[in-house]
Amino acid sequence: MLDDTVDRVAVLGAGNMGHGIAEVTAMAGYDVVLRDIEPEYVEDGYESIRWSLEKLAERERLEESADAILERIETTTDLENAVADADLVIEAAPENLELKRELFANLERFADEDALLATNTSSLPITDVAAAVDTPERVLGLHFFNPPVKMDLVEVIYGAETSDAAAEAGHDWVESIGKTPIYVRKDVRGFVVNTIVGPFIGEPAWMVSEGDAEVRQADAAMVHERGYPMGPFELADLTGIDVSYHVRKEAGEDVPPAIAEKVEAEELGKKTGKGFYDYESSDGPDYEPGQGEGFDTLQVEARMVNRAAYLVGEDVATSEAIDTGVRLGLGFPEGICRRGDGIGLDTVLEKLETRFEETGDDRFEPHPYLRELVAAGKTGEDAGAGFHEYGDGGAGDLDSYRYLNAEVEDGVLEVELDRPERMNALSADLLEEIDDLFSTVDTDGLRCATIEGTGDRAFSAGADISGFDSLEPTDAMDITPAFETVNEFPRPVLATVDGYCLGAGLELALACDLRIATKRSSFGAPEIGLGLIPGGGGTQRLLRVLGETRAKELVFRGNHVDAERAERWGLVNRAVDREAFEETVATFVDDLREGPPLGLEVAKKVMNRGEDASLEAALAMESQGFGLLIGTDDVREGTAAFAEDREPEFEGR
Numbered sequence: 001m002l003d004d005t006v007d008r009v010a011v012l013g014a015g016n017m018g019h020g021i022a023e024v025t026a027m028a029g030y031d032v033v034l035r036d037i038e039p040e041y042v043e044d045g046y047e048s049i050r051w052s053l054e055k056l057a058e059r060e061r062l063e064e065s066a067d068a069i070l071e072r073i074e075t076t077t078d079l080e081n082a083v084a085d086a087d088l089v090i091e092a093a094p095e096n097l098e099l100k101r102e103l104f105a106n107l108e109r110f111a112d113e114d115a116l117l118a119t120n121t122s123s124l125p126i127t128d129v130a131a132a133v134d135t136p137e138r139v140l141g142l143h144f145f146n147p148p149v150k151m152d153l154v155e156v157i158y159g160a161e162t163s164d165a166a167a168e169a170g171h172d173w174v175e176s177i178g179k180t181p182i183y184v185r186k187d188v189r190g191f192v193v194n195t196i197v198g199p200f201i202g203e204p205a206w207m208v209s210e211g212d213a214e215v216r217q218a219d220a221a222m223v224h225e226r227g228y229p230m231g232p233f234e235l236a237d238l239t240g241i242d243v244s245y246h247v248r249k250e251a252g253e254d255v256p257p258a259i260a261e262k263v264e265a266e267e268l269g270k271k272t273g274k275g276f277y278d279y280e281s282s283d284g285p286d287y288e289p290g291q292g293e294g295f296d297t298l299q300v301e302a303r304m305v306n307r308a309a310y311l312v313g314e315d316v317a318t319s320e321a322i323d324t325g326v327r328l329g330l331g332f333p334e335g336i337c338r339r340g341d342g343i344g345l346d347t348v349l350e351k352l353e354t355r356f357e358e359t360g361d362d363r364f365e366p367h368p369y370l371r372e373l374v375a376a377g378k379t380g381e382d383a384g385a386g387f388h389e390y391g392d393g394g395a396g397d398l399d400s401y402r403y404l405n406a407e408v409e410d411g412v413l414e415v416e417l418d419r420p421e422r423m424n425a426l427s428a429d430l431l432e433e434i435d436d437l438f439s440t441v442d443t444d445g446l447r448c449a450t451i452e453g454t455g456d457r458a459f460s461a462g463a464d465i466s467g468f469d470s471l472e473p474t475d476a477m478d479i480t481p482a483f484e485t486v487n488e489f490p491r492p493v494l495a496t497v498d499g500y501c502l503g504a505g506l507e508l509a510l511a512c513d514l515r516i517a518t519k520r521s522s523f524g525a526p527e528i529g530l531g532l533i534p535g536g537g538g539t540q541r542l543l544r545v546l547g548e549t550r551a552k553e554l555v556f557r558g559n560h561v562d563a564e565r566a567e568r569w570g571l572v573n574r575a576v577d578r579e580a581f582e583e584t585v586a587t588f589v590d591d592l593r594e595g596p597p598l599g600l601e602v603a604k605k606v607m608n609r610g611e612d613a614s615l616e617a618a619l620a621m622e623s624q625g626f627g628l629l630i631g632t633d634d635v636r637e638g639t640a641a642f643a644e645d646r647e648p649e650f651e652g653r
């Protein structure tokens with residue numbers, strides 16, 4: 001029987017990945033044994049963990065002291081001792097199949113028969129590693145990304161014999177350490193994330209090799225036109241061009257000459273000082289926004305979408321898992337399935353077919369699942385379905401948003417900004433969705449709304465800086481509608497802030513009516529450091545909320561203030577410990593939910609409008625509001641409940 005409750009974890013291998021995995025495991029409260037073959041390897045790993053934890057503590061990213069976390073980590077070189085009491089063993093030894101198989105064979109002798117056995121391999125088949133033990137059903141892949149302390153994604157990979165119970169236990173454990181697991185249900189080369197990144201680098205490399213593109217042109221187009229965080233050649237330089245070379249060789253694929261030539265010349269990227277860019281005599285990537293013109297971005301994206309079709313069509317992963325994987329693992333601006341749906345899967349298919357006909361090259365051969373989707377009319381967003389379903393896209397369709405999650409729960413519109421890999425930075429698309437949601441959602445039956453950020457770092461770290469290069473002044477001036485829509489929403493809106501709340505993120509919180517924050521949160525208007533000013537109402541709302549002295553301090557200095565100061569200044573209603581956060585939010589939400597909807601709507605309107613009117617005009621507005629409410633059922637219910645000494649039940653009439 002597999003033990004699905006994990007208390008103690010053994011990590012085998014104290015190198016980069018191993019010590020990183022041990023660190024995040026101990027941070028989540030587990031007891032960890034870190035084991036390597038030589039005492040100095042273990043010591044180096046342990047010291048790296050100490051260094052990293054101290055950095056995190058300096059940046060106030062830990063909930064307890066670095067020492068308290070370190071106390072949960074034991075080190076050893078003795079394999080038997082390391083794994084004897086472990087409920088979960090994670091092997092993070094070098095990528096050598098024989099070495100891993102030997103280790104697993106020993107694990108079977110020393111570890112408890114109920115223990116879950118995982119390998120952190122990024123390139124070897126899980127099935128081959130698991131074949132070294134008599135109980136392959138309890139072996140799975142747990143593929144962390146580098147560095148584990150920063151990267152949220154973990155691929156949970158089935159080997160051919162892995163049981164559902166083992167995969168589910170691995171998945172639950174990954175969630176318990178605050179990471180995001182995605183299932184990879186078949187043991188395919190590259191798993192999910194590396195399957196998609198292959199053509200991101202490979203296709204531009206072919207295009208350059210065939211004389212159809214230039215390196216800088218490709219990087220500029222993918223970054224500045226299509227929003228990827230890095231250009232393909234910039235990424236190849238960072239990860240090592242030899243890595244791209246060997247991955248292709250091992251998969252039996254042809255290697256684009258542009259890559260092979262660099263490997264022959266031993267220009268392997270940043271690590272050798274030279275690759276596609278020069279890191280010795282200049283500062284590396286030097287492409288400019290306008291340089292991408294004429295590059296065929298569709299050819300690259302069509303190939304990535306085709307890989308996604310293969311993964312879904314062969315039941316390796318769901319489109320949701322793929323999209324989560326590429327967003328968190330690669331920092332893609334949106335999931336590749338979403339992107340395909342946005343482009344139109346018929347357009348993608350046509351591109352692949354045309355290139356296949358022209359070149360006869362297998363790399364363009366459309367996967368049958370892509371053909372199936374198009375034949376069924378599921379061509380993407382405009383058709384209402386593609387990889388994903390889009391509902392009818394009409395007013396109030398809460399499933400139609402890409403960058404925010406919205407649902408109505410018991411009269412509360414719960415909204416999450418969903419770009420955790422970018423600290424929920426507000427891109428033009430996300431702002432548009434906020435505007436759309438708050439202007440079209442059906443308010444009947446709604447009592448209030450809450451806005452929070454996903455991930456564990458930020459409410460929102462501001463406007464998406466990566467989009468600034470390509471922003472026209474006229475677009476930049478159009479940033480405020482979303483904030484005004486939230487501010488004028490006819491129900492109270494509560495911002496719940498846990499982490500960074502900066503720039504446009506702070507402006508969004510200020511557009512809300514109330515703000516509750518955890519004490520670890522920080523607030524600021526850092527725009528001045530970018531040579532900008534707050535452009536989402538910040539200069540004006542900060543003045544009104546804080547007064548001139550404090551508002552100018554925030555805007556002119558661009559510094560962050562902590563949540564306790566923010567509370568003293570009246571920037572937030574409450575700053576509470578994380579343990580008390582949910583309960584405090586729930587108490588506020590309950591008050592808003594139980595309150596009289598009409599009374600709250602009128603109060604919000606009168607207070608918002610009155611702020612900018614003369615006192616006389618504002619008092620007139622207030623009197624009108626009072627008069628309007630006095631004849632309502634809610635006022636009758638409120639006064640009756642008071643007389644009968646019971647809680648009122650308001651209905652918004």
Ligand SMILES: C/C=C/C(=O)SCCNC(=O)CCNC(=O)[C@H](O)C(C)(C)COP(=O)(O)OP(=O)(O)OC[C@H]1O[C@@H](n2cnc3c(N)ncnc32)[C@H](O)[C@@H]1OP(=O)(O)O
Pocket residue numbers: 229331421422423425461462463464465466479500502503504505526527530532533534535536
């Ligand atoms: C009209 C309104 C204008 C504005 O709002 S202008 C923007 C104002 N905001 C800022 O200037 C804040 C920018 N961000 C930061 O200063 C830092 O981040 C933090 C202090 C919030 C956190 O620092 P750390 O812990 O070192 O994390 P990390 O590696 O910098 O960020 C993690 C990932 O999040 C991306 N990111 C953070 N903020 C933004 C942003 N505002 N726009 C776009 N991306 C952002 C990063 O780049 C990175 O991504 P990767 O892991 O791929 O390197």
